[in-house]
Structures are given as C-alpha cells and as structure tokens.
Amino acid sequence: MASLENLSAVHATLLVGILLECFVALGWLLAAGLLLPMRRASLHWAGFAFLQGAAFFVYLISGNWAGFPAHAAANMLLVAALVLQVRGLQRAMGRPPTDSLFIALLFCAGVVQVVWLAHEQSAWRMAAISALASGISAWTGATMLRCVRHEDARAPRLLALVLSAPSVIGSALFAMRALLVLQAPERIIRDDRLDQSIGMPGALLWLFLSLGMALALVGVVLYRLQRKLSQAATQDALTGLPNRRAADDFLAHEALRAQRRGTPLSALMIDIDFFKKVNDQHGHAAGDHVLQTLARLLQERARATDLVARWGGEEFLVLLPDTSPAGAREVAEQLRLAVQNTPFCWQQSPVPVTVSAGAATWTSGPFHANALIASADSALYQAKNSGRNRVCVAADNALHLALPGGRSVEPRRA
Ligand SMILES: Nc1nc2c(ncn2[C@@H]2O[C@H](COP(=O)(O)OP(=O)(O)OP(=O)(O)O)[C@@H](O)[C@H]2O)c(=O)[nH]1
Numbered sequence: 091m092a093s094l095e096n097l098s099a100v101h102a103t104l105l106v107g108i109l110l111e112c113f114v115a116l117g118w119l120l121a122a123g124l125l126l127p128m129r130r131a132s133l134h135w136a137g138f139a140f141l142q143g144a145a146f147f148v149y150l151i152s153g154n155w156a157g158f159p160a161h162a163a164a165n166m167l168l169v170a171a172l173v174l175q176v177r178g179l180q181r182a183m184g185r186p187p188t189d190s191l192f193i194a195l196l197f198c199a200g201v202v203q204v205v206w207l208a209h210e211q212s213a214w215r216m217a218a219i220s221a222l223a224s225g226i227s228a229w230t231g232a233t234m235l236r237c238v239r240h241e242d243a244r245a246p247r248l249l250a251l252v253l254s255a256p257s258v259i260g261s262a263l264f265a266m267r268a269l270l271v272l273q274a275p276e277r278i279i280r281d282d283r284l285d286q287s288i289g290m291p292g293a294l295l296w297l298f299l300s301l302g303m304a305l306a307l308v309g310v311v312l313y314r315l316q317r318k319l320s321q322a323a324t325q326d327a328l329t330g331l332p333n334r335r336a337a338d339d340f341l342a343h344e345a346l347r348a349q350r351r352g353t354p355l356s357a358l359m360i361d362i363d364f365f366k367k368v369n370d371q372h373g374h375a376a377g378d379h380v381l382q383t384l385a386r387l388l389q390e391r392a393r394a395t396d397l398v399a400r401w402g403g404e405e406f407l408v409l410l411p412d413t414s415p416a417g418a419r420e421v422a423e424q425l426r427l428a429v430q431n432t433p434f435c436w437q438q439s440p441v442p443v444t445v446s447a448g449a450a451t452w453t454s455g456p457f458h459a460n461a462l463i464a465s466a467d468s469a470l471y472q473a474k475n476s477g478r479n480r481v482c483v484a485a486d487n488a489l490h491l492a493l494p495g496g497r498s499v500e501p502r503r504a
Pocket of ligand 1: 328365375378381404478
C-alpha cells in the first residue's frame with residue numbers, strides 16, 4: 091500500500107471510498123436492527139456497501155502486487171455488490187428475489203474472469219464485465235422506479251426519477267466503458283500490465299456514483315417508511331379502506347368545493363344488519379371476512395370521485411360529491427340491492443348479509459360536517475327501526491336541526 095508521504099490523489103480517493111463504504115455498511119447494519127420491516131433489505135445494502143468498499147480496497151493495494159488482476163477482482167466484487175443492491179430493493183418491495191437470475195449473472199461474471207484471465211485478454215474481460223454491470227445497474231434503476239411508483243401511482247414522478255438517476259447514470263457509464271475498452275484494447279492491456287488499475291477520473295466517478303446510490307437507497311427507505319406511516323394513519327387495517335380520519339379530511343375538502351361551486355354533497359351511512367349474529371354464529375373471523383367482502387363490494391361500485399370509508403365497527407360512510415338527495419337515494423338503493431344479491435360465504439357455509447342505509451345531503455347554507463354525518467346517522471337508525479335492509483333519506487331541514495354546535499367549514503375566498 092502507498093506510504094503516507096507518497097499517497098497519490100488516486101490512493102487518497104480510494105481511501106475515502108473505503109471509509110465511506112464502511113460508514114454506509116455500518117449505517118445499514120444499524121438500520122437492520124432498528125427498521126424491522128426493512129431488515130432484510132438493509133442487510134443486503136450493508137453487503138452492497140461492504141463489497142463496494144472491498145473493490146476500492148483491491149484497487150488501493152493492486153500497485154503492490156505485480157500481476158494481480160485488480161480489474162478482474164474489483165469487477166467481480168462490483169457485480170456481486172450490484173446484485174445485492176437489486177436483491178435488497180426486491181426485498182424492500184416485499185417481492186421474492188429472482189435468485190436464479192442472480193446466480194446466472196454471478197456465474198457469467200465468473201466465467202468471463204476464467205475465460206479471459208490472461209493480461210492480453212483484459213480488454214475483453216473488462217468489456218464483458220462492464221456490459222454486465224451496465225445491465226444490472228439499468229435493472230436497479232428500473233426496480234427503484236417501481237419501488238416508488240408501482241404501488242402508488244400518485245407518488246411524485248420527479249422523486250422516482252431522482253432516486254433512480256444514480257443507477258441509470260451508472261448503467262450509461264458502464265456501457266460507455268465497455269465501448270471505450272473495445273475501441274482501444276491495447277491501452278487497457280498496457281495499463282493492466284503497468285498496474286495502473288484505475289485513474290483519477292475513474293476513481294472519482296466511482297466514488298460519486300457510490301455516494302449517489304447510497305443516498306438513493308436512503309431515499310427509497312425514507313419514502314417507503316413515510317408512506318407506511320401515512321397509510322397507517324389514514325387506512326383501516328382490516329378492510330384497507332380509508333379510515334375515519336381520512337373521511338374527515340375528504341369531507342372538509344369536498345365541503346369547500348361544494349360551497350364554492352354551489353353543488354350538493356351527499357353522505358350515506360351504511361350499517362350491516364344483525365352483524366352481531368354473524369359473529370356469534372360463525373365466529374369473529376367470519377365477521378372480519380364479511381367486513382372485507384362488503385368493503386370490496388362498496389369500493390368497486392363507487393365512482394372515482396366518491397369516498398368509501400370504514401366509519402367504525404360494522405358501519406361504512408360513503409361520501410358522494412356533486413350528488414343530489416334523489417341521486418344519493420338511488421346510489422344507496424343500488425348498494426343495498428348489490429349486498430342483498432351478493433352471496434357471502436364462510437367456510438362453504440352461506441352467511442346472509444343485508445345492510446341498512448341512511449342518506450343526507452348538503453345543498454346550501456353554512457356547512458356543518460358533524461350535522462351532515464348526524465343526519466345520515468339518524469336516517470340510518472330510521473331505516474333500522476323500520477325493519478332493516480332498507481334506505482331512508484334525511485328530511486330537507488335535518489341538517490339545520492342536527493348539531494347546531496357542529497364543525498363549520500366556511501368557503502375559501504377566491
Ligand atoms: N368480526 C368483527 N366484528 C366486529 C368488528 N367491529 C365491530 N364488530 C361487531 O359488530 C357487532 C355490532 O353489533 P350491534 O351494534 O349490536 O349491531 P347489529 O348486531 O349489527 O344489529 P343492528 O345494527 O341493529 O342491525 C358487535 O358484535 C361487534 O363485536 C370487527 O372489526 N370485526
């Protein structure tokens with residue numbers, strides 16, 4: 091290894107790379123201990139950083155070992171590191187890793203080393219490994235994009251592009267390297283003989299790319315954790331529907347729009363009839379299954395602009411923007427009939443399920459969210475009291491009578 095006095099700029103860069111990768115690997119090991127849902131992914135990325143650090147180390151010591159095929163060793167480490175990076179991303183997405191492909195890639199890299207091991211063939215070796223690394227990096231970039239965008243189409247496109255950029259740039263650079271090597275193979279063979287394994291531009295580029303990739307992985311983890319947290323805060327765990335908090339936010343937002351545009355806003359409160367009996371006769375798991383099936387059914391029949399939420403227990407709230415009292419009654423009746431005509435089953439036994447619904451509509455005047463919900467709720471209890479499996483609509487003045495101290499949402503001034 092170079093002594094401190096004659097430490098060249100390349101050596102210094104490689105040393106920085108080793109230290110950086112050690113810190114990154116330690117960081118991921120720490121994350122594996124702390125972020126349980128991301129444990130496996132973090133362990134993979136610790137391996138990714140460690141192998142990259144090892145590749146930097148190989149270049150650092152290569153000058154001391156005449157004839158040591160530094161490129162070959164470093165490239166093998168790099169391919170293994172890149173494979174671990176993609177595998178970690180697949181783990182982060184909760185997908186089974188494509189192990190056969192990874193094994194095939196590593197096998198190919200190994201074969202390339204063995205077939206073109208001689209110095210005279212180092213250009214071919216470098217070109218093949220660079221092409222392989224380019225392919226894996228492109229795959230990493232694509233997986234990174236999917237990791238952010240696939241499960242959440244509303245995820246910011248720019249964020250997805252920024253996070254996948256280091257891998258895409260890496261892929262392009264590896265491809266360029268493969269082409270340059272094939273264009274001037276004599277230079278590579280000469281450099282390899284002289285043990286000039288890596289130059290300053292190469293070392294710096296590699297260092298920045300490694301840093302970029304590490305930051306991109308941190309970005310993916312932060313994005314996914316933030317998404318999980320916001321999901322947990324706004325999604326009902328059993329049915330996957332928006333929960334009460336999300337319904338409140340939607341209602342406040344839609345109320346402002348309705349007031350600004352002067353369009354009606356309707357709410358349906360839907361409750362399963364005699365649900366206690368389902369639990370008592372078939373068990374709690376059967377009750378959960380009925381809730382999940384009903385949630386799916388309601389969601390499938392809702393318009394893209396409506397919101398179906400689990401209000402609590404066996405009660406669902408459907409918010410219908412731009413829907414008149416007559417329209418709300420019609421939607422509620424369609425949903426009631428759909429439930430009545432859907433065969434619910436639990437362990438091959440039929441479970442009869444019907445629902446009652448109450449509808450209320452805001453059409454004009456100050457908006458009280460609590461009054462709209464309370465009106466839909468009292469219409470629901472009217473439906474329950476008049477025999478169940480039916481729809482009742484709140485009277486026109488119900489909103490004014492309900493909850494005078496309710497939350498008021500004033501229209502935003504243009
Ligand atoms: N399985 C299951 N049951 C739930 C859940 N949340 C609430 N329940 C049950 O829902 C039942 C509600 O019963 P009640 O309020 O008496 O209403 P009901 O039996 O549907 O009668 P009506 O509404 O008057 O037709 C209770 O037995 C609760 O335990 C849940 O998440 N899963």
